[in-house]
Amino acid sequence: MKQSKKIFCDITKCVACRTCELACAIEHSATKDLFLAMLERPRPRARTFVHFIERDVSHSIACQHCEEPPCMEACMSSCISKDEKTGKVDIDRSRCVACWMCIMVCPFGIISREAADKNKAFKCDLCPDRECPACVDACPTKTLSYETRDDFSRRIKQEKKVYEKK
Amino acid sequence: MKKNNAYVIIGNSASGLAAIESVRRIDKTSNIINISKEPHRPYSRCLLSYYLAGQYNKDILWIRHEDYYKKYNVEGLLNTTVAGVDVKNRALAIAGNKKISFDKLLIATGASAKSVDIKGADKRGVFVLRTLEDAQGILNMLPSVKKACILGGGLIGMRAAYALKKRGINVHVIVKSSHIFSQMLDAEAADMMRQHLETNGIEISTGLEAKEILGKDSVEHLVLDDGNRLDCELIVIGKGVAANLEIVRGQVKTNMGILANEHLETDNKDIYAAGDVAETYDILEGSNNVNQIWPAAIRQGKIAGLNMAGEEAKYEGTYGTNSLDFFDLAVMSFGVVKPKNDVDFEELIEIDTTRRLYRKIILRSNRIVGGVLINDVERHGILLHLALHKIDISDIKYILADEYFDFGKVVPLIKRQAKSFARPEYNDTCATYSPLY
Structure with a gap:
């Protein structure tokens, strides 16, 4: 099967600036404008998260669009599906009943509850309106990338060689 | 040679459907027969209480498209009861003396709601909540119901209570144990949930049992074992479920459910069992168990289907876990x-009663074996998977139950114990991590 693109994080480059979170929240706001989005109620929320791994080491993580998504198996209204072509795992919010079974089994803890909007689960949707997810485009240190797993591992191997020479 | 129907799958709920779908991934052409004793196209039982609550209309129940059977090229026999399975001759009998032969059989007959053995339990107005008919029956009664009594303070009982409360009916839950959710929660968490439910108008009595149901034809009173008499027009029994294994009893090995191995095969070759009817190895309990939950049913159906179609797949094992949400307070738990015995176990507990936060993690030899979370539930899955993979968590023990625990704290563990983290996505997240210190 052809590998599909997803968001990768190069931990060595992350400076915990949280620009990804901001870009994500704006992209998923009604106005898609930073200043107007701040005034929206409920306030738009990010679907990607910056975590500290240890002091001064951080990463940004969102839905991994798993090959075998546990959330999809757990969803009792069958509202979570995986697109065979794009690999994207999507929640059909019209059928979400807020049972939180997806949250219960997500190995990464990146599904959130949206209490304001009739109680639905939400997570990274890879920005359907954009070619490249907003967090990736916004990342000032190029920590985040949108590519296939093979491309990612090839690239970081190459970059590591270059850096180690210096 | 007589041609058999390649696959016969009994049951069209979670595991039946998952099995059909994984068989069809591999085998596009062979015959598949799907038998269900219910007359409906596939629906989600777990959503019945949501439908009952009136939060969603009936459409929410249908979890597959109307033309599902056609799309998957499956012969669907609805409203069809299987009278018995002839294991030796690879055939089963359905109503009307008809015989269906099979090469591979999946028993995904599920479970039935347990009733109570008390006088008057056959009166009009006494229900369980397991099938669409049950839900419809309760809904039809509602206009004449002022007060409902729920027998059982477990998952089904409380979900029914919540649904009826949402419909504006007074509910009184009668619980035999000293705490509600006695299977799913520890005493402290149960107390927190009880307080929340009572604040929202659900009446709860613990340590009591129903003794008799009184009324002419339909329910009028419920008599409790302390002598009290409650007026009510509706009684919903939520006393758990029992596996539907009658059709193969004595022919395949059974205990609480049909014993299934790591391929979900019974002790009889080519006969598989999955879902609420199956008893499998429980990873967290360390013994065989029936975990009658949706995620386990889907997973088992999926693995059974793959094995039936000839692609070997191993089932990791089952585990108990559940998630509930009442009046905007979420609660989840898993495992033990x-x-x-307290000696082998260690507990990490964080409680904040004002913010109604509760986190309890149970460890054995530095491995997570269970947990309970209230309100702050987003990280439940992280803990669950650490438990399932039996990860040594001693390095992050100090922060495990903390408010600031997140997936980032797990990354060093993945790096160090890479072999135990099987999902490729785990490697994606930590491939570029190298410890600073």
């Missing part, structure tokens, strides 16, 4: 929540 009430360890029997």
Whole structure:
């Protein structure tokens, strides 16, 4: 099967600036404008998260669009599906009943509850309106990338060689 | 040679459907027959209480498209009861003396709601909540119901109570144990939930049992074992479920459910069992168990289907876990929540009653074996998977139950114990991590 693109994080480059979170929240706001989005109620929320791994080491993580998504198996209204072509795992919010079974089994803890909007689960949707997810485009240190797993591992191997020479 | 129907799958709920779908991934052409004793196209039982609550209309129940059977090229026999399975001759009998032969059989007959053995339990107005008919029956009664009594303070009972409360009916839950959710929660968490439910108008009595149901034809009163008499027009029994294994009893090995191995095969070759009817190895309990939950049913159906179609797949094992949300307070738990002997177990507990936060993690030899979370539930899955993979968590023990625990704290563990983290996505997240210190 052809590998599909997803968001990768190069931990060595992350400076915990949280620009990804901001870009994500704006992209998923009604106005898609930073200043107007701040005034929206409920306030738009990010679907990607910056975590500290240890002091001064951080990463940004969102839905991994798993090959075998546990959330999809757990969803009792069958509202979570995986697109065979794009690999994207999507929640059909019209059928979400807020049972939180997806949250219960997500190995990464990146599904959130949206209490304001009739109680639905939400997570990274890879920005359907954009070619490249907003967090990736916004990342000032190029920590985040949108590519296939093979491309990612090839690239970081190459970059590591270059850096180690210096 | 007589041609058999390649696959016969009994049951069209979670595991039946998952099995059909994984068989069809591999085998596009062979015959598949799907038998269900219910007359409906596939629906989600777990959503019945949501439908009952009136939060969603009936459409929410249908979890597959109307033309599902056609799309998957499956012969669907609805409203069809299987009278018995002839294991030796690879055939089963359905109503009307008809015989269906099979090469591979999946028993995904599920479970039935347990009733109560008390006088008057056959009166009009006494229900369980297991099938669409049950839900419809309760809904039809509602206009004449002022007060409902729920027998059982477990998952089904409380979900029914919540649904009826949402419909504006007074509910009184009668619980035999000293705490509600006695299977799913520890005493402290149960108390927190009880307080929340009572604040929202659900009446709860613990340590009591129903003794008799009184009324002319339909329910009028419920008599409790302390002598009290409650007026009510509706009684919903939520006393758990029991596996539907009658059709193969004595022919395949059974205990609480049909015993299934790591391929979900019974002790009889080519006969598989999955879902609420199956008893499999429980990873967190360390013994065989029936975990009658949706995620386990889907997973088992999926693995059974693959094996039936000839692609070997191993089932990791089952585990108990559940998620509930009442009046905007979420609660989840998994694995061992009430360890029997305290010596082997260690508990990490964080409680914040004002913000209604509760986190309890149970450890054995530095491995997570269970947990309970209230309100702050987003990281439940992280803990669950650490438990399922039996990860040594000693390095992050100090922060495990903390408010600031997140997936980032797990990354060093993945790096160090890479072999135990099987999902490729785990490697994606930590491939570029190298410890600073």
